[in-house]
Amino acid sequence: MAEPAARRCCLGWDFSTQQVKVVAVDAELNVIYEDSVHFDRDLLEFGTQGGVHVHENGLTVTSPVLMWVKALDIILEKMKTSGFDFSQVLALSGAGQQHGSVYWKTGASQVLTSLSPNLPLHEQLQACFSISDCPVWMDSSTTAQCRQLEAAVGGAQALSCLTGSRAYERFTGNQIAKIYQQNPEAYSHTERISLVSSFAASLFLGSYSPIDYSDGSGMNLLQIQGKVWSQACLGACAPHLEEKLGSPVPSCSVVGAVSSYYVQRYGFPPGCKVVAFTGDNPASLAGMRLEEGDIAVSLGTSDTLFLWLQEPTPALEGHIFCNPVDTQHYMALLCFKNGSLMREKIRDESASRSWSEFSKALQSTEMGNGGNLGFYFDVMEITPEIVGRHRFSAENREVSAFPWDVEIRALIEGQFMAKRIHAEGLGYRVMPKTKILATGGASHNRDILQVLADVFGAPVYVIDTANSACVGSAYRAFHGLAAETDVPFSEVVKLAPNPRLAATPTPGASQVYEALLPQYAKLEQRILSQTRGPLQ
Numbered sequence: 292m293a294e295p296a297a298r299r300c301c302l303g304w305d306f307s308t309q310q311v312k313v314v315a316v317d318a319e320l321n322v323i324y325e326d327s328v329h330f331d332r333d334l335l336e337f338g339t340q341g342g343v344h345v346h347e348n349g350l351t352v353t354s355p356v357l358m359w360v361k362a363l364d365i366i367l368e369k370m371k372t373s374g375f376d377f378s379q380v381l382a383l384s385g386a387g388q389q390h391g392s393v394y395w396k397t398g399a400s401q402v403l404t405s406l407s408p409n410l411p412l413h414e415q416l417q418a419c420f421s422i423s424d425c426p427v428w429m430d431s432s433t434t435a436q437c438r439q440l441e442a443a444v445g446g447a448q449a450l451s452c453l454t455g456s457r458a459y460e461r462f463t464g465n466q467i468a469k470i471y472q473q474n475p476e477a478y479s480h481t482e483r484i485s486l487v488s489s490f491a492a493s494l495f496l497g498s499y500s501p502i503d504y505s506d507g508s509g510m511n512l513l514q515i516q517g518k519v520w521s522q523a524c525l526g527a528c529a530p531h532l533e534e535k536l537g538s539p540v541p542s543c544s545v546v547g548a549v550s551s552y553y554v555q556r557y558g559f560p561p562g563c564k565v566v567a568f569t570g571d572n573p574a575s576l577a578g579m580r581l582e583e584g585d586i587a588v589s590l591g592t593s594d595t596l597f598l599w600l601q602e603p604t605p606a607l608e609g610h611i612f613c614n615p616v617d618t619q620h621y622m623a624l625l626c627f628k629n630g631s632l633m634r635e636k637i638r639d640e641s642a643s644r645s646w647s648e649f650s651k652a653l654q655s656t657e658m659g660n661g662g663n664l665g666f667y668f669d670v671m672e673i674t675p676e677i678v679g680r681h682r683f684s685a686e687n688r689e690v691s692a693f694p695w696d697v698e699i700r701a702l703i704e705g706q707f708m709a710k711r712i713h714a715e716g717l718g719y720r721v722m723p724k725t726k727i728l729a730t731g732g733a734s735h736n737r738d739i740l741q742v743l744a745d746v747f748g749a750p751v752y753v754i755d756t757a758n759s760a761c762v763g764s765a766y767r768a769f770h771g772l773a774a775e776t777d778v779p780f781s782e783v784v785k786l787a788p789n790p791r792l793a794a795t796p797t798p799g800a801s802q803v804y805e806a807l808l809p810q811y812a813k814l815e816q817r818i819l820s821q822t823r824g825p826l827q
């Protein structure tokens with residue numbers, strides 16, 4: 292049988308909370324291989340649940356760094372056993388869960404640069420970490436450090452203007468501050484601090500990989516305008532921190548070639564390039580091929596917005612990161628906690644637990660819902676911090692109930708008007724070329740997507756984002772190969788499969804919602820001032 296034609300490809304990795312995943316993407320941008328290793332299922336000796344350990348205090352959440360190392364050993368062996376041809380890999384890049392941090396012990400770099408190809412990574416790196424259980428994004432034990440950092444730079448808004456976010460417990464600077472304060476000896480024996488993304492890149496490089504601008508924006512340490520560490524933030528967190536972090540680099544940087552360990556043990560070509568790894572959300576933005584003016588809406592348990600911003604206006608909500616595929620622009624994340632669980636509750640209460648009844652209500656009620664507006668937050672909302680259900684008639688009078696069909700439309704219109712208002716609060720603007728990319732469970736309901744298209748006045752496309760961080764990383768690897776030629780990312784990925792058009796705005800939608808959006812915003816402020824007292 293003829294030898295299979297050589298399939299030049301790039302690899303995209305994702306070191307996520309629950310697993311390590313890899314995809315191989317060929318030059319036509321087709322996924323030709325994928326594999327994964329699940330921490331809970333395949334690495335039982337580490338005893339994680341959902342890939343993490345939640346500590347007794349309920350606030351501290353960590354993951355064992357050697358579990359991540361061993362997962363890479365296993366997945367590479369699985370690829371080798373399946374006959375994957377590593378010699379075809381032109382470049383690789385990857386993603387890591389954002390905010391997590393890895394602490395390399397003094398002397399580890401010598402081990403990393405002299406790995407024996409006869410042994411797995413985890414056996415050789417056993418003694419290379421000063422902290423064996425790494426803080427991850429689910430940790431919320433650093434509130435004190437958050438307050439200290441905000442005080443050091445002039446307050447929450449000042450920190451947001453500087454680093455793109457106010458202080459958040461999961462953000463890496465606050466986690467480093469806690470380790471320095473509570474475990475100074477481990478901190479003093481740490482020669483390098485990586486994010487999960489740059490840690491994974493270091494494993495492939497065989498030396499310390501720099502932190503990229505985009506994932507570095509999730510640390511409360513990087514000046515997002517100047518793309519340099521903020522000396523005020525570094526100083527407020529821990530001493531000698533800049534030398535432990537190294538200098539940040541543009542996310543599209545080629546940071547080196549794979550180490551000889553991979554050439555000799557797996558057959559990677561010696562010139563296989565490593566493109567800077569980044570955070571899972573920035574990598575997903577790349578995988579969704581978001582462009583200027585686009586917005587991605589992930590409709591899941593909580594709803595998450597991915598925004599492409601040219602001129603960000605940092606706020607006390609949401610997160611602004613350096614853009615992973617365009618160094619002049621930015622991206623933003625906005626999280627809305629009352630997502631699908633809220634939609635399912637109203638479906639159960641008002642549509643007899645039936646999505647088809649739910650859809651009928653949306654089909655039978657008018658855009659704008661006759662001026663009735665609703666706010667549905669059965670759990671404390673993140674954006675903004677409101678809890679409870681609040682309904683208002685067209686005359687702005689608070690009412691205790693709506694008819695079942697009005698209730699359903701009020702929920703969905705309210706959820707999407709909130710998204711547009713808060714996105715625009717961060718500097719997002721709907722443009723004539725705007726595409727809305729919808730993903731997640733609720734994106735299978737066409738009537739819900741119709742409301743989304745109407746509220747934003749833009750077409751809605753649906754995409755499958757199951758592998759978006761991996762695929763986005765493979766796309767970024769191809770982009771890194773073209774780095775010297777200055778080809779824009781959008782050009783590199785133009786052959787990728789296009790999303791499917793699902794809904795376009797109903798004629799007259801803009802007039803309806805341009806009038807209703809300010810009304811919704813005013814009522815939101817009214818609820819906020821009632822619940823937390825008048826704004827200072």
Ligand SMILES: O=C(CO)[C@@H](O)[C@H](O)CF
Nearest residue numbers: 308388389390428571572
């Ligand atoms: O904390 C987050 C973003 O700010 C999460 O989406 C993590 O990146 C998940 F890994």
